[in-house]
Amino acid sequence: MRELSAHALALVVAWVPGSASACPVCQDPSAQDTSVFLSMTIFMSLLPLTLIGGTVYYLVRASRSAPRCTAAKMDGPAMADAERTPPMSAPPTPALQTSAPVR
Protein backbone atom coordinates (compact mmCIF):
# COMPACT_ATOMS: atom_id res chain seq x y z
CA MET A 1 0.00 0.00 0.00
CA ARG A 2 2.83 2.33 0.89
CA GLU A 3 4.59 1.55 -2.39
CA LEU A 4 1.39 2.16 -4.33
CA SER A 5 0.91 5.59 -2.79
CA ALA A 6 4.56 6.47 -3.50
CA HIS A 7 4.09 5.53 -7.16
CA ALA A 8 0.85 7.48 -7.34
CA LEU A 9 2.56 10.54 -5.87
CA ALA A 10 5.37 10.23 -8.42
CA LEU A 11 2.81 10.12 -11.24
CA VAL A 12 1.06 13.22 -9.91
CA VAL A 13 4.37 15.09 -9.67
CA ALA A 14 5.26 14.05 -13.22
CA TRP A 15 1.97 15.46 -14.52
CA VAL A 16 2.63 18.89 -13.01
CA PRO A 17 6.19 19.75 -14.21
CA GLY A 18 5.76 23.45 -13.48
CA SER A 19 5.51 22.77 -9.78
CA ALA A 20 8.44 20.36 -9.85
CA SER A 21 10.84 22.77 -11.63
CA ALA A 22 13.44 24.16 -9.27
CA CYS A 23 15.94 25.83 -11.61
CA PRO A 24 15.76 29.61 -11.14
CA VAL A 25 17.60 30.24 -14.41
CA CYS A 26 15.32 28.12 -16.59
CA GLN A 27 12.29 29.72 -15.03
CA ASP A 28 13.22 33.27 -16.04
CA PRO A 29 9.96 35.10 -16.79
CA SER A 30 11.41 36.66 -19.96
CA ALA A 31 10.61 34.41 -22.92
CA GLN A 32 13.57 35.73 -24.90
CA ASP A 33 16.03 34.92 -22.13
CA THR A 34 14.66 31.41 -21.80
CA SER A 35 15.01 30.77 -25.53
CA VAL A 36 18.59 32.08 -25.55
CA PHE A 37 19.45 29.94 -22.55
CA LEU A 38 17.91 26.89 -24.19
CA SER A 39 19.70 27.49 -27.49
CA MET A 40 23.05 27.87 -25.71
CA THR A 41 22.36 24.66 -23.78
CA ILE A 42 21.72 22.82 -27.04
CA PHE A 43 24.85 24.41 -28.57
CA MET A 44 27.08 23.39 -25.67
CA SER A 45 25.62 19.89 -25.65
CA LEU A 46 26.00 19.23 -29.37
CA LEU A 47 29.42 20.85 -29.83
CA PRO A 48 31.54 18.22 -28.00
CA LEU A 49 29.65 15.42 -29.73
CA THR A 50 30.34 17.07 -33.08
CA LEU A 51 34.01 17.65 -32.33
CA ILE A 52 34.66 14.15 -31.02
CA GLY A 53 32.55 12.51 -33.71
CA GLY A 54 34.33 14.49 -36.40
CA THR A 55 37.73 13.54 -35.02
CA VAL A 56 36.81 9.87 -34.86
CA TYR A 57 35.50 10.00 -38.44
CA TYR A 58 38.76 11.63 -39.58
CA LEU A 59 40.83 8.98 -37.78
CA VAL A 60 38.82 6.10 -39.22
CA ARG A 61 39.08 7.54 -42.72
CA ALA A 62 42.83 8.11 -42.32
CA SER A 63 43.41 4.58 -41.04
CA ARG A 64 41.50 3.09 -43.95
CA SER A 65 43.49 5.02 -46.52
CA ALA A 66 46.87 4.51 -44.78
CA PRO A 67 49.15 1.91 -46.41
CA ARG A 68 49.39 -1.35 -44.52
CA CYS A 69 52.84 -2.48 -43.55
CA THR A 70 53.96 -5.92 -44.66
CA ALA A 71 56.60 -8.33 -43.44
CA ALA A 72 58.54 -7.85 -46.68
CA LYS A 73 58.64 -4.12 -46.19
CA MET A 74 59.82 -4.37 -42.62
CA ASP A 75 62.45 -7.06 -43.21
CA GLY A 76 65.96 -6.34 -44.23
CA PRO A 77 69.17 -4.89 -42.87
CA ALA A 78 67.57 -1.51 -42.21
CA MET A 79 65.71 -2.90 -39.23
CA ALA A 80 67.35 -1.82 -36.00
CA ASP A 81 68.74 -4.56 -33.83
CA ALA A 82 66.64 -3.39 -30.92
CA GLU A 83 63.48 -4.27 -32.78
CA ARG A 84 64.47 -7.84 -33.28
CA THR A 85 63.15 -10.34 -30.81
CA PRO A 86 65.78 -12.55 -29.27
CA PRO A 87 66.55 -15.47 -31.49
CA MET A 88 64.97 -18.71 -30.54
CA SER A 89 67.55 -20.83 -28.81
CA ALA A 90 67.83 -24.51 -29.49
CA PRO A 91 66.36 -26.66 -26.80
CA PRO A 92 69.00 -27.55 -24.27
CA THR A 93 70.47 -30.90 -24.92
CA PRO A 94 70.18 -33.25 -22.00
CA ALA A 95 73.41 -33.74 -20.13
CA LEU A 96 75.14 -36.91 -21.27
CA GLN A 97 75.26 -39.61 -18.70
CA THR A 98 78.90 -40.52 -18.34
CA SER A 99 80.34 -43.44 -16.60
CA ALA A 100 83.08 -43.09 -14.10
CA PRO A 101 86.17 -41.53 -15.63
CA VAL A 102 88.54 -43.93 -17.11
CA ARG A 103 91.80 -43.83 -15.34
Add this chain to the structure above:
Amino acid sequence: MSSVASTPLRLRADPAVPDAVLGMLIFVIAEVMFFAGLISAHTITEASAPMGWPPPGQPRLPIESTAFNTGALVLSGVLLLAARRKFRDGASAALPPALLALGLGAFFVFAQGVEWVALLSEGLTMTSSTHGAFFYLIVGAHGLHAIAAIGAVAWALLRLRRGALAPDTFSAIVVLWTFVVAIWPALYAKVYL
Protein backbone atom coordinates in the same frame (compact mmCIF):
# COMPACT_ATOMS: atom_id res chain seq x y z
CA MET B 1 73.97 -25.26 -33.22
CA SER B 2 71.95 -22.13 -33.86
CA SER B 3 68.45 -22.25 -35.13
CA VAL B 4 68.14 -22.01 -38.88
CA ALA B 5 64.63 -20.63 -38.64
CA SER B 6 64.40 -16.93 -39.60
CA THR B 7 64.33 -14.48 -36.75
CA PRO B 8 60.79 -13.28 -36.24
CA LEU B 9 60.57 -9.52 -36.67
CA ARG B 10 58.24 -7.34 -34.65
CA LEU B 11 56.20 -5.36 -37.12
CA ARG B 12 55.64 -1.69 -36.45
CA ALA B 13 53.02 0.08 -38.52
CA ASP B 14 53.21 3.80 -39.08
CA PRO B 15 50.21 5.50 -37.39
CA ALA B 16 47.51 6.66 -39.76
CA VAL B 17 47.62 10.07 -38.11
CA PRO B 18 50.95 11.22 -36.61
CA ASP B 19 51.04 11.22 -32.83
CA ALA B 20 51.95 14.91 -32.69
CA VAL B 21 49.00 15.86 -34.87
CA LEU B 22 46.58 13.70 -32.86
CA GLY B 23 47.79 15.15 -29.59
CA MET B 24 47.43 18.68 -30.92
CA LEU B 25 43.93 17.89 -32.21
CA ILE B 26 42.87 16.72 -28.76
CA PHE B 27 44.28 19.90 -27.23
CA VAL B 28 42.49 22.03 -29.84
CA ILE B 29 39.18 20.29 -29.07
CA ALA B 30 39.59 21.17 -25.40
CA GLU B 31 40.35 24.80 -26.26
CA VAL B 32 37.38 25.01 -28.62
CA MET B 33 35.15 23.95 -25.72
CA PHE B 34 36.78 26.61 -23.54
CA PHE B 35 35.97 29.34 -26.04
CA ALA B 36 32.50 27.91 -26.61
CA GLY B 37 31.83 28.33 -22.90
CA LEU B 38 32.93 31.97 -23.07
CA ILE B 39 30.77 32.60 -26.14
CA SER B 40 27.80 30.95 -24.46
CA ALA B 41 28.19 33.04 -21.30
CA HIS B 42 28.54 36.20 -23.41
CA THR B 43 25.41 35.36 -25.40
CA ILE B 44 23.29 34.76 -22.33
CA THR B 45 24.55 37.90 -20.58
CA GLU B 46 23.96 39.96 -23.71
CA ALA B 47 20.40 38.69 -24.04
CA SER B 48 19.53 39.37 -20.42
CA ALA B 49 21.16 42.81 -20.18
CA PRO B 50 18.49 45.12 -18.72
CA MET B 51 19.57 48.25 -20.60
CA GLY B 52 20.54 46.63 -23.90
CA TRP B 53 23.94 45.63 -25.26
CA PRO B 54 26.47 47.16 -25.17
CA PRO B 55 25.55 48.97 -21.96
CA PRO B 56 25.16 52.74 -22.39
CA GLY B 57 28.12 54.96 -21.72
CA GLN B 58 30.76 52.47 -22.87
CA PRO B 59 33.45 53.35 -25.45
CA ARG B 60 32.76 52.11 -28.96
CA LEU B 61 34.85 49.12 -30.01
CA PRO B 62 37.21 49.65 -33.02
CA ILE B 63 35.30 47.46 -35.49
CA GLU B 64 37.00 48.66 -38.67
CA SER B 65 40.62 48.46 -37.53
CA THR B 66 40.00 45.04 -35.96
CA ALA B 67 38.51 43.90 -39.25
CA PHE B 68 41.79 44.82 -40.92
CA ASN B 69 43.72 42.94 -38.22
CA THR B 70 41.43 39.96 -38.76
CA GLY B 71 42.31 39.96 -42.45
CA ALA B 72 46.00 39.92 -41.58
CA LEU B 73 45.50 37.00 -39.22
CA VAL B 74 43.52 35.00 -41.77
CA LEU B 75 46.21 35.66 -44.38
CA SER B 76 48.85 34.39 -41.96
CA GLY B 77 46.88 31.15 -41.57
CA VAL B 78 46.68 30.69 -45.33
CA LEU B 79 50.41 31.37 -45.70
CA LEU B 80 51.36 28.83 -43.02
CA LEU B 81 49.20 26.18 -44.71
CA ALA B 82 50.95 26.99 -47.98
CA ALA B 83 54.31 26.70 -46.22
CA ARG B 84 53.37 23.22 -44.98
CA ARG B 85 52.52 22.19 -48.54
CA LYS B 86 55.81 23.57 -49.85
CA PHE B 87 57.68 21.76 -47.06
CA ARG B 88 57.32 18.59 -49.12
CA ASP B 89 59.57 20.20 -51.73
CA GLY B 90 62.16 21.17 -49.16
CA ALA B 91 62.79 23.42 -46.19
CA SER B 92 64.04 26.33 -48.32
CA ALA B 93 60.72 26.48 -50.22
CA ALA B 94 58.70 26.57 -47.02
CA LEU B 95 60.71 29.25 -45.23
CA PRO B 96 59.49 32.44 -47.00
CA PRO B 97 55.74 31.87 -46.60
CA ALA B 98 56.26 30.64 -43.04
CA LEU B 99 58.21 33.77 -42.16
CA LEU B 100 55.49 35.93 -43.66
CA ALA B 101 52.88 34.04 -41.66
CA LEU B 102 54.86 34.61 -38.47
CA GLY B 103 55.19 38.31 -39.25
CA LEU B 104 51.49 38.75 -39.91
CA GLY B 105 50.60 36.86 -36.73
CA ALA B 106 52.92 39.05 -34.70
CA PHE B 107 51.40 42.14 -36.37
CA PHE B 108 47.92 40.98 -35.34
CA VAL B 109 48.91 40.57 -31.68
CA PHE B 110 50.73 43.93 -31.67
CA ALA B 111 47.81 45.75 -33.29
CA GLN B 112 45.37 44.23 -30.80
CA GLY B 113 47.62 45.43 -28.01
CA VAL B 114 47.59 48.97 -29.41
CA GLU B 115 43.78 48.85 -29.52
CA TRP B 116 43.66 47.68 -25.93
CA VAL B 117 45.76 50.62 -24.78
CA ALA B 118 43.41 52.99 -26.59
CA LEU B 119 40.30 51.39 -25.07
CA LEU B 120 41.79 51.46 -21.59
CA SER B 121 42.50 55.16 -21.93
CA GLU B 122 38.89 55.69 -23.06
CA GLY B 123 37.58 54.04 -19.92
CA LEU B 124 36.72 50.49 -21.01
CA THR B 125 38.19 48.25 -18.32
CA MET B 126 37.43 44.83 -16.87
CA THR B 127 35.54 46.47 -14.02
CA SER B 128 33.78 49.25 -15.93
CA SER B 129 30.97 46.93 -17.07
CA THR B 130 30.18 43.34 -17.99
CA HIS B 131 30.76 44.44 -21.60
CA GLY B 132 34.34 45.41 -20.72
CA ALA B 133 34.87 42.31 -18.61
CA PHE B 134 33.76 39.99 -21.40
CA PHE B 135 35.76 41.93 -23.99
CA TYR B 136 39.06 41.66 -22.16
CA LEU B 137 38.39 38.09 -21.05
CA ILE B 138 37.52 36.71 -24.49
CA VAL B 139 39.95 38.78 -26.55
CA GLY B 140 42.65 38.35 -23.91
CA ALA B 141 42.24 34.57 -23.85
CA HIS B 142 42.59 34.50 -27.62
CA GLY B 143 45.60 36.79 -27.42
CA LEU B 144 47.33 34.45 -24.97
CA HIS B 145 46.71 31.53 -27.32
CA ALA B 146 48.03 33.58 -30.23
CA ILE B 147 51.21 34.51 -28.35
CA ALA B 148 51.86 30.89 -27.40
CA ALA B 149 51.22 29.76 -30.98
CA ILE B 150 53.54 32.46 -32.32
CA GLY B 151 56.22 31.12 -30.01
CA ALA B 152 55.64 27.61 -31.36
CA VAL B 153 55.78 28.81 -34.98
CA ALA B 154 58.98 30.76 -34.28
CA TRP B 155 60.56 27.66 -32.72
CA ALA B 156 59.53 25.62 -35.75
CA LEU B 157 61.02 28.18 -38.12
CA LEU B 158 64.34 28.11 -36.26
CA ARG B 159 64.45 24.33 -36.68
CA LEU B 160 63.30 24.67 -40.28
CA ARG B 161 66.27 26.92 -41.03
CA ARG B 162 68.63 24.30 -39.58
CA GLY B 163 66.88 21.56 -41.55
CA ALA B 164 65.93 19.81 -38.31
CA LEU B 165 62.15 20.17 -38.41
CA ALA B 166 60.20 16.91 -38.64
CA PRO B 167 57.16 16.97 -40.94
CA ASP B 168 54.87 15.68 -38.20
CA THR B 169 55.98 18.42 -35.81
CA PHE B 170 55.39 21.05 -38.49
CA SER B 171 51.91 19.62 -39.12
CA ALA B 172 51.07 19.77 -35.41
CA ILE B 173 52.10 23.42 -35.19
CA VAL B 174 50.09 24.19 -38.32
CA VAL B 175 47.05 22.63 -36.60
CA LEU B 176 47.58 24.91 -33.59
CA TRP B 177 47.96 28.06 -35.69
CA THR B 178 44.96 27.13 -37.83
CA PHE B 179 42.88 26.87 -34.66
CA VAL B 180 44.04 30.30 -33.47
CA VAL B 181 43.22 31.80 -36.87
CA ALA B 182 39.89 30.01 -37.38
CA ILE B 183 38.42 30.78 -33.96
CA TRP B 184 39.13 34.51 -34.16
CA PRO B 185 36.44 35.48 -36.75
CA ALA B 186 33.80 33.82 -34.55
CA LEU B 187 35.05 35.73 -31.50
CA TYR B 188 35.24 38.97 -33.49
CA ALA B 189 31.66 38.56 -34.73
CA LYS B 190 30.43 37.80 -31.23
CA VAL B 191 32.29 40.47 -29.29
CA TYR B 192 32.71 43.35 -31.75
CA LEU B 193 29.59 43.15 -33.96
